[in-house]
Each structure stands twice: as structure tokens, then as C-alpha cells.
Amino acid sequence: MNYEAVIFDLDGTLIDSMWVWEQIDIEFLQKKGYVIDEAAINQIEGAGFTETAEFFKKHFNLAMSVEEIKETWREMAIKMYVERVDLKNGAKEFLEFLKAHNVKMAIATSNGREIVEAILEKHDIAKFFETVVTSCDVEKGKPHPFVYLKTAEILEVAPSRCLVFEDVPNGIIAGKNAGMTVFGIEDAQREDAKRRAKDLCDRWVMDYNEVIDILKE
Incomplete structure (x- = not known):
């Protein structure tokens, strides 16, 4: 890792x-x-x-x-x-993989905190994350880098040592502007947006099972 x-x-x-x-x-x-x-x-x-x-x-x-x-x-x-709403394919397994490798995990989202908490509780995954930062917690949301920079600060990890997962162009731009590596993940969205997302990210993956294979290399 x-x-x-x-x-x-x-x-x-x-x-x-x-x-x-x-x-x-x-x-x-x-x-x-x-x-x-x-x-x-x-x-x-x-x-x-x-x-x-x-x-x-x-x-x-x-x-x-x-x-x-x-x-x-x-x-x-x-x-x-x-x-x-369900988790992405392989997401739970990937969270377990990261935990086993002592990698810190966090969520940086444009969504509201109450909604995030409901999702984490439903899927029993709150235990994996050290912090949740929303765009309402910082000056401006994505594509500005603030939500990612704030998350790295809380985790006490340098941005260059953070891997971000995003799906849309503005989110990818936010992670890149924060100085982080950004993997884009396959999702249902407009084809023009998906093409731009693929061009912007450092690597595009289909699901988290693929990511586990990549990180094992």
C-alpha cells in the first residue's frame, strides 16, 4: 500500500x-x-x-x-x-481490506450529515471511518479542494499520501486540486460527464474488487 x-x-x-x-x-x-x-x-x-x-x-x-x-x-x-440504495460492488470487502492494512478512512461528501449518518447506519459501515466531512463544513464545495484538504488535516495525513475515490468531474477536480491521487469509479451518469471524468482522474476502475487487485500488485 x-x-x-x-x-x-x-x-x-x-x-x-x-x-x-x-x-x-x-x-x-x-x-x-x-x-x-x-x-x-x-x-x-x-x-x-x-x-x-x-x-x-x-x-x-x-x-x-x-x-x-x-x-x-x-x-x-x-x-x-x-x-x-445499496453499496457499490465490492465496497464492503474493500473497506475490510483497508482496515486489515491499517489504512485510515474518511468520507468527504457534498451530501448532508444526517443523510450520511443514515446511510452508514443502514449498511453498518460507520466503524470504518475516522471522520465524515461535508461541503457544509468548509468554505466552498467541490470542485474547490477544501473538503478534501480539511479531511486530510483531520486525519493528520499529507494530501500526497491520500487516495481519493470519486465519480464525477467536479469531485475529481477537487481531489486533484487538493494534491491527492484520484481514482474514478464507474457509475451511471451522462456519457459526456463520464468521458471528462475518465480524462481527469489518475485511474478509472469498474468496481472495488478491481481496486483490491490493483493495490495488491
């Missing part, structure tokens, strides 16, 4: 959940009489939970406070995550 710490994004990276937020956006906006547009989708990629709520309030001129928007999303998301 050439790394002292492994830091995971959450949605689409550790869990198969990218469809969740698309569905929440659609259902949330339908109730308000709006339809999600391409400009909005591009604007919120990698943005933090609070940043996204602020954007939606302004972009769609919503008569709700940012906190009300966030609370509505939390309720919708927790139900979907707990009932319908």
Missing part, C-alpha cells in the same frame, strides 16, 4: 445513489411547477447541500427558506437512501 489514507466521496462512489438526487430534484420541482434544466444540473454538480439549496431558491425563485428546502430534501432523501 502506497497510501496512508483513503477518502471516499459518497454518492455514486461508495453507494449506488446518483439517481436519488435526480429523482428528488424532479419530484421537488414538479410540486412547485418547475422542471429541472440543463443549466441548473451543470451548476449544482459537486456543490454542497447548502450551496445547492441556495442556488435552487434563487434560480427557481422559491418562496421557501434555504433551511426549509434542505429539510424537505433530507426527508425525501433519507427515505430513498434507507429503502432503495
